[in-house]
Amino acid sequence: MHFAYLVAALAAFQIGGLQSVPPAAAPSNSSASRPAIVRGKVVAADTGLPVARAQVGLRANGAASTPYTAATDANGQFEIRNVDPGSYTATANKSGYLGGTLRRGMFTIADGQEVNDADFVLPRAAVITGSVIDDHNEPIAGVMVQAVLKDYSSGYLQLQARGVATLTDDRGRFRIHDLGAGRYYVRAARHVTGDPAPLYAPVFYPSASRVADAQAIKLAGGDEAPGIKLQMHESIVHRVSGRVVDVLTGQGSPGAMIYLAPDDVFTGPTATATAAADGTFRLSEVPAGVYRLNAMLRDLGATRTVVNSSRTIQVGDRDLEDLSIIVGPGTTIRGRVVAAGADFPPGVKVQLQPRSPATGTGTGGSLMVMTQQDGSFEMVNVQPGTYEVTAFPGDFRRPAWGQTFFFTSSVTAGSQDVIDTGLTVAEQTPSIELSITLDARAGTITGTALDSDNNPLKHTSVALISADPKRRNSLRYFERAQSDPKGMFRVEGVIPGDYLMLVWPGGDPGALFDPDVVESLNPYFTRVSVPAAGSVQQDLYLNSDVLNIVHGLGQE
Amino acid sequence: MIALFIALLLQTSAARAKPAPAPALVRGKIVADDTNTPISYAAVELHRASDQTLRRAYTDSAGAFEISGVEPGNYMLRAGKTGFVTAGYKDPDDDTAPLRLAPADTKEVSLRLARGAVIAGTITDTMGEPVNGATVSLLRKIYSGGHAQYATPSSGFTDDRGDYRLFNLPAGRYYVKVTKNLTPGGAGLPVSPTFFPAARRQQDAAPITLRAGEERDGANVTLQDAALYDVAGRVIDARTGEPMVNAYLNLMPAFGGGMMYNDRAQPDGAFRLRNIPAGSYRINVSAGYADRARAPVNSTRTVEISGNTSDLVIRIGAGSTITGKVQSVAGAALPNMMVLMTQRLSDGSALRTTSGAVDPKGAFEMAGVEPGTYEIAVGVLGENVGDVVMTSAVLAYASSPSSARDVTDSAVEIGDTDALVLTVTVDASPATVSGKVFDGEAEGKAKALPRVPIALVSADAKKRAIYRYFHAATTKRDGSFELSGIAPGKYLLIPWPAEDSGQVLDPDVFPMVESLATPVTVEHGGKVTQDLRLTRALRTLADTFAQ
Structure with missing residues (x-):
């Protein structure tokens, strides 16, 4: 028993x-x-x-x-x-x-x-050690210190933490270990814990609030970077309060979920709240910055599908009181997609990818809708914001092997082409009409990747970016290809225009989304002009300076 | 239409305002407990749980802080600073009372922070290699109902050199426990949880006593290799003895941490779990009956692994059924009463509690009771807890009234599919014990002592192990105490000037305190009054065992 x-x-x-x-x-x-x-x-x-x-x-x-x-x-x-x-x-x-x-x-x-x-x-592991101090030069305990790498593989900047991050001890000391070779940025953030402590703004080494202003630490295998000192400053926080209103009833929405997320994911905390019985809500401690304020209604019943609202707010030097968040149908975007240079393909989808106004980069959460056979489409409940608009047949932007590649050549709202600026949906806009053109007349670039002695470079990346700096934050004008065993490469589906090309002697050419990287490589690009439906032949030479610069990014 | 609506709403929202009560103000000073010197740049938090209002302030170079414009209400106030132990406001009469702020109040609150102690060291394996990523937990003995348990006030990880450092610790007596999970890839030898300095068992651990502000480096631990055992057995239907179908076993450490092990039993119900580190485990079995019409079941048992075993038979059934009646020796049985059966792990913590609601006629029923060893108790839902005590419990097999035996003060073993009848007697007007604690050393008229913890423990050694015979209180500002809900019997009353009076039941402490205790006899429904003297002998003893 x-x-x-x-x-x-x-x-x-x-x-x-x-x-x-x-x-x-x-x-x-x-x-x-x-x-x-x-x-x-x-x-x-x-x-x-x-x-x-x-x-x-x-x-x-x-x-x-x-x-x-x-x-x-x-x-x-x-x-x-x-x-x-x-x-x-x-x-x-x-x-x-x-x-x-x-x-x-x-x-x-x-x-x-x-x-x-x-x-x-x-491989021998590298280590970063140092300490974190406050405005009074006193050590701060309990700070999470991370080593992060820049990653552009998705077409926009993401920070990837590496190694084992640690919390600072009572002497403010930290030791990030088990790091591979690389070019790291050190980020310190103190999360709220049970013990009373000041609120600090996250900081990048040495004392930058943005990663763009941070100083990189380059580590080879087995390196130890000691004495990395970060100073954190107390955050000044404000109260954000208001009321969530359901536009259909005109009443406050009890139980609505409020979610505040920083527009730049690396700079601040997220906060959540639940609306009270009269729909009012309050977030106590929000540091200055640009945020996306989302509200979501619950328990609406079967007949309602419109449940959320999203808007951008700026918290400056004082409390934001009495915000009204109207949760309603949002904007309806309707329009038509037409094809140029080929018959209209089946299964065309229209995608709206949100762009953060602060960083100009994608922030996820894209919207997608299927067009009718005549190319018409309608998208409901689009929340205020700026979006990159794309249309493409099939499931992916890149077509299956052997199928025609279509690119979005124009997106017109009213009389304005918003293909490169992005479509801005203002608050309280009932509807927007769009006309979108798909074009089958993309270009092709072929050539051979060679070293400075004219030897072919096999299995090596080549990349192209737009010659127009304004077009460099979009995946539309970024292409990459891999050379074959004879060093030959072929880039298909290139949107007609002027480009800069380069042999990329590293892992991920996504680093070319970083304007600083493009700047440092500026003398080594080869300019290529691609006409509509044109085929361009262009060999590329790897300069030894490029090799050094790319390896300097910490890419192996 | 919609735009119009929105414009309207924006107006109404901006116009909303409520008349606010006059705000309160809190100010004070934060000083170091040992030197009496002000602590600058300490963080002070005023928190109201009801609506998550949080106000922060920082002390200036003189240790002073001020929080103004506070909405009146009940708050918690706490102060913290790196290198010190966080402390909070405490009402002199009631530790749990909040800081009450009335409209237009100005409250002065000053706090003394004890300097935090530090414990640091290096963790190596038996080959002398530093252990990267081991979890180092600091354990402290606490008492629940007079039973020792271990709390974990602080924990951390080792770095690549095997080093750890835990800080801001209150002074006290600690045990260092180190655990290490295998890396996801599985490299690394299985290790046993290890206590400072190199003990596999808690009872062999050496305590480390830290004074306020003490920095103890070199608390190094050699992580011991795990003793590994094979556990094999069968999962069978308790009723028919046939193997259970699709039995899936999941073995997890009973006290948390460590790896989980699992195995799917063979069609004949046989299972084998190999290389399990020694220790206490919970074993969860999900299985179906050979008769597919019966719903599959899920059952949790405990198992102690300290050697190879090949015959662990897990009998799965519908569980036992316990029916019975509650009788009251005085007064009517209270409404909302429950009969509770608690199964405990070896450390005294509850594995599970099965309960049966008592109907107005005093009847109750518990079905599907898993096999195991249980303690029987009664409880009342709502506010009347403690106003009813169990005076007897008799258990018998339903088929055999002559099997009845008294289980009032002993744990009872429940089998796989027993049908049992439990008869419980309760006293709905139990006794109270009250009195005052006086300074035992004072000349002439002795002074009554506030804030002294009191323990009332059974004089009967067997009953002392049972939770419901332990009662505790702390004297109020006038030195008085009152203990209620006491079952009749002989007791010992002890004032214990330490953090927790439950400590008197610690096996190391009790033999020494027994002769200093005051015996009291409690009759049914009695009101016993007994004053106590806190003597030098008791103070010295409490200091000796100070946590």
Whole structure:
């Protein structure tokens, strides 16, 4: 009846240098399987010398089981015996090194197999250490300090945290460890905790409020960047209050959810509130800045689909009181898409991608609608804001192989072409008429990527950006391609116009969305003019300065 | 039409205003407890939970702060500063009372902050390698109903050198506990939770006593390799003995942290969990019956793993049914009464509580009770808690009235599919014990002492382990105390000048305090008055065991 089991210890594992532990609940199908042996070596990437006392794990894929584990000996070697046949992922870890996964990733171990080359090469980890102080030069405890990399792979700037971020201690000290090589920005932010403490504005090293003004720290494997000192300033906060009103009833909306998000995701906190019985709401501590204020109604019943409202507010040097948030149908956008240079394709969609007015970059949450066969469309409940408008057939902006590529060549609202400026939907606008033109007459650029000695560069990126700086924050005028084994590349679906091209000797040419990067590479671009439906041949040479600049971005 | 509507709404919204009551003002000074010196740039927060109003202020170089324009109401006021222990406003009579601000009030509130202690060290594995990303928790003994439990006031992680540092700690006696989960990839040897300096078991841990402001470096821990065991067994239908179908087992550490282990049983109900680190676990089983018409079930058991086992039989059934009656020895049974059965883990914390509502005729029923060891108690929903005590409980198999036995003061084991009858007697007008605490050393007329914690514990060693025989209070401003809801019996009354009077039941403390206690006998419905003297012997003893 009683459910506690106390069984005497029958076996204890000897933990020594070269030993291993078998897993729990590993596949144990039949008694016929003969256990396998996995051997290998762990070496340091920079010196090639063995790494002793590294911990190696062998985990059966798809099973939530205890992995086989082993430690390397003084020669960096390990051995795991009695491995059940199956599919595994192997990893190696050692403090001070970045963890490594076996290069071939998953591998299958056959019945009775002896694997003798499960070898790992571990890069040495880099570290950033320093301290955070306040306006009185006193240490601040409990600050989250992160190392972030700039990432433009989505066409706009995102910050990716790397390594293990830490909270500052009572001396204000931090240590960000397990970092790979790279060009990092250090960001400090103090989140509200249980203990009373001042509110601080987030800061980038050394004391910038925006990442654009931050100073980068370049780290190679095994580097330690000590003495990184950040100073945080107390935030001055304001109260934001008002009332949420349902436009259909004219009444306050009890229980409406209010969500305040900074327009620039890197600069401030988010805040939420719930409207009271009369629809009023209050957010107590909002630092100065530009925010998107969203309101959402709940429990509307089946007949209502219009539930949210979104607007941009600016918090300056005082409280914002008595805001009225009218939650209503928003703006209806209707219009028609026509095709030029080809028949109107089936399945055309119209997409509205919000653009943040503060940063000019996308902020997610795009709206999409399918056109009728005649190209007409209608989009309801569009909230105030600025949007990039695109039309395209099929599911993606890029067509499937062998299908015609259409690009959006004009978006006209009234008499204005908003293709490059974005469509601005003002508050309390009942409707907007749009006419959109799809054009099948895109251009193509072909050529060979070469080094300065005229040797072809295989498997290398080439990229093009618009020659017009105003068009550089849109994915429309950004293209990339990869050279083949002969160094030849082909860029298709280029919107007619003038471009700057470059061999990109790094991972992600998305960094070209960074105006500073374009500025530093300015002398090395090749200018290309692409006519409608035209095909342009242009070889590109990699300049050694470009190699240095791109590697200086921390790209490997 | 819509535009018109909106214009109208904007006007009405701007015109809305309510007459506000005259605002209050709070000001004061924050000083260091040890040196009496002002603390500059300390943060002061005035918080009203009802509507999440939060007002902040910072002290100036003289340690002074002022918060004006405060809406009248009930607030919490707290002050904090790096290097100090956060402290809050406390009413001299009632620790839980808020700071009450009436219209146009000006309140002076000064707080003394104790200097925070620091504990730091390095965590290494048995090979002497630093352990990266280990969780270091600081445990402190607290008492709940006289039972010791461990609270975690602070925790942190080690860095790549194995270093950790925990700070702003109140003075006290701490245990350092280190745990480490395997990395997602699975590299790393399984390790046992380890207590400072290198103990696998809590009872072998060495406490570290920190004085206010003390900085203790070198609290290093060698993380011990886990002792691993295999656990095998079967999941069967408790009624038929047939294997359960599609049984899925999930094993998780009973006290949180650590890895989860799982296995799907074979068609014959057999399961095997391999290399489980020793410890207390909850095992959750979801399974279906061979008879597909019966709904699948989910059941949670506890299991202590300290060796290999091959015969863990998990019997799944509809659970036990317990029916019964509540009788009142005096007065009518109170409405909203519940019979409660609590299953406890080895640390005294409740794993689960099963309850049955008592109907106006005194009958109750609990179905689907999972097997295990339970304590029986009664409770009243709402405000009358403590106004009813259980005086007896008798349990019998429904099929065999002669199997009846007294379970008033002992835990009871419930089987897989038992049908049981429980007869409970309650006293709805229980006794009270009250009195005053006087300074035991004073000459002449002794002074009554406020804010002294009091414990009332059973004189019977067996009953002392049971929560409902433990009562605690703190003396008021005039030195008086009152304990209510006391079951008849012999008790010991002890004033205990420490943080928590539950400490007197600590096995280390009780043998020493027993001879200093005042015995009292409580009759049914009695009103016992007993004054107490806080003697030097008691003070010295409490200081010795100060947390």
